[in-house]
Amino acid sequence: MLRTIGEVFEESVTNHPNKIALKKGDVVYSYQYLKDRVLALKQHLYKLGLKPGERFGVLGENSPEWAISYLGIVRAGLVVVPLDAMLSEAELIHILRESAAKGVLCSESHMYKIESIKGELKDLKWLINMKTIQELPSAKDERKIEINPESLAILIFTSGTTGLAKAVMLSHKNIISNLQAIEKAIPVYHTDSFVSIIPMHHTFEATCGFLYPLSQGVSIFYSPSLRPNDLIATFKEARITCLIAVPLLFEKFLAGLHKKIASASVPTKLIFTTVSGVTSIFKFLRKPLFSKIRKEMGLENLRLAVSGGAALSTKVAQGLEMLGIPILQGYGLTEAAPVISVNPLSRPKNNSVGKPLPGVEVRISEPDASGIGEIIVRGPNVMLGYYNNKEATDEVLKDGWLYTGDLGYIDNEGYIHITGRKKSLIVTPTGKNIIPEELEEKLLTSKWIKEVLVIPRIDPVTKKEEVCALVYPDYELLEEYSISHNINLEFSDIEKLIRDEIRRVNEDLPAYKRITKFEIREEEFPKTTTQKIKRHMFIERSIKV
Template structure:
């Protein structure tokens, strides 16, 4: 199944070509708004951004490592973006690493990637220095926060940037003249490893640029848009959609200062677009209802407003949604028009609710191995329970569908990775005759909309041959206001004659306290009984073989990837 572009887009050969085009088209417009030490926002234009990329890239080449492997670790910030594009556009292969990883894991990945240089946030200075004697492959350690070099090995990002500017002024053009091999590995991305341990995905300029153009041809964005970058930049979803695609379209990027500052940063930056995962979006939606539930009159107004909004818009084509819900819109900055949700399944009711308030929510789907976007809903063609239509330029099929049309999602096209770094066996397991076998199960309707059921590795198969998708059961469970999150798996019953469904559950203690009308911590017995009654009610909506038979209450939340997906392979070993 292939789709045609909805919108016309300009062609880019590679990311160097992209930044050259954008710096001319949007020269004096702000590419970034960054917070200064005095808590004010400072604009950095597209022209200035390109100059910084060229300066830092020139300085990197001057270090004499050739086109090496350059790792980058840190929170979302301007220096991260400069490092990424400086590296990939002529200095070497960029290796973005997850800032949330424990230091021993970071050390392992720095070694596994064969990095020659690591550029890191000041927060990691102590850890990097502690592990540096064991990292013989790394020659230079570049701190984003220092203003001057510390010694011959520990350098300053800003001192290098200044040096690069001087080299360019003196006529040094090695970096500016560096050729780009659009088909060679230019980025090494370690997968988040929700079902297995991390593998290193090799991506090229062609992979990434084809994805940028395809996404831009599917959803309308332009240079009047702005975005608050919330998800971690090392993750390909945020890097391609929230960073590179925004630079391609001339949008302005502001950085979120941390999850607890999302509300504050949205009001300050007033974004028109957000790139989110369901966990954050659903939390925002639930807070709206929590606030309304504190007073019966507010809850009635919210319900009445949604009814009136939908009636006028859907029946009479009168759009007063943003006026009716001005207070909600103002709470997210006043200009938010579009949210793109990915990385996990989104509750369709959340998307419908935001749409009734005048904020379009479009769900998409992708994986690192596809650079990453595979499918997304369109501005005018969308289904809230679907991950959308294949992006232009990608061929998406359902492999070996069963009688219900369910099979593995496979993908072919320019966005598909080169393979896994130094892992031929893993590459051969997923790349077959040009097709990427995603490991995700889904179906496609007659209009090309794709519906995901779950991961192939996670399927619970009963002894009677029934297939149970844990993600589907978890979606039901997680709708309970008293449950924060859940993890469903299968195990043999006491007689060993059938597979039963069991669930680990993290309760929402605050919601339970409100339900029980108590201020103190509820007893374990009260928590268990309330959750058990919720599961009993949920079970009534599912076939007998899918019903949850046993539950375990957890005190701590599940281990997650930085894109907020549960590390299933890790949690299953703890059952």
């Protein structure tokens, strides 16, 4: 029976030793060779004198070597510290110092980052280039240590959208229980193939796009980059059947399909327009109608697409479904290893985040009159706590329940619906609650608005809190519009377009929820690695509506 993370591939090695486990370009690891390299790395770490429970970092782009580094570290009884390749030097120093990491396994392209800071890290003794993994001598799994499944396995530093960095402690049991629950909810098979897109340091990708497929004998392919041409080429090479990604990728993918259709023949355009407007009675027609377009994108074999890491808009979900792409939305937190819920394959409701995984309990704490309250979670996947931060741990772990900070409700069929974040809630002077995410979703139905944040803002004159929208328009669409209509759009014209969109949304809102100010941004919002906007960073002046 599977008990520790470092053993996730063992059954696949037994059943499919010569099958591709990991592939990037010309570099291929069969399941048997994967195990050989993991054991070789484990032995190498032993020889360095490292002791069970000590920390070791992993830094680099998605690759087979990143996967082997992670597995070798936990197989040796060490604690893996996945590092975001986009971190600044100061952030890397903070994480490596706080975790007291003894070393880092690093890809060639990121070696310089650790080289430049290692002098400031008294605990850091070892810097290993991932490319040397292939050169390590083979080793038998002779030196076995007893790893307690409840012991710390992964230390993940996460700031999310709040800007407050915490280190989440996950045990072997946390991850293994999540893998087993995912298998019951969304089974995958050894005949499936994945393409890894989300950065592997992120728990969503590590659990769902890396450890889970390896436990099922699946082949994982890595694209040389996230450029569209490279991704499509990798999709085709892999004959991809399962895709796990964040909403932004699905949005860009859908936008690319729309561009292809816009340049297609008149009959194809007519079919697209017709099918876009019909109801579910035509669902069976969608897959064959758009098979050519899916084939051009390398997705003709795709049987499952899962969105997570951030909220998937209803518009994008419906657009993908209309094109015959089966999309499922799920929900999770790093603190829950990470998956809490997912839509069932048999009956997805993508305006929700699905039903709780088997073995995971979800409740709504202190629901209001409409049933909305804080989502709380209990199960074997819930973290050990925050590293060296008892105060923060006690705030979210109470009587075995994880208080997620997310607001939502559970409908009468058991599907979870997320309405917003507790910390982003705007409370009016009369005590009424405004959920910013609700207003943002309404604004994002406008074709002119690409990104938006709704935040509270204090009026400098009245000193009253007002509802303000920070808007990043779709400048590409605006440019296309100006060219096609042979006009020159001034900034004031863009202001008017956005003002009109806000007024349209306001018409259907009660007075206390209406947006009273807005500001137009010239740049996209800064985001987390899963493309969530960093809400905490924005307090700026506004334009009166």
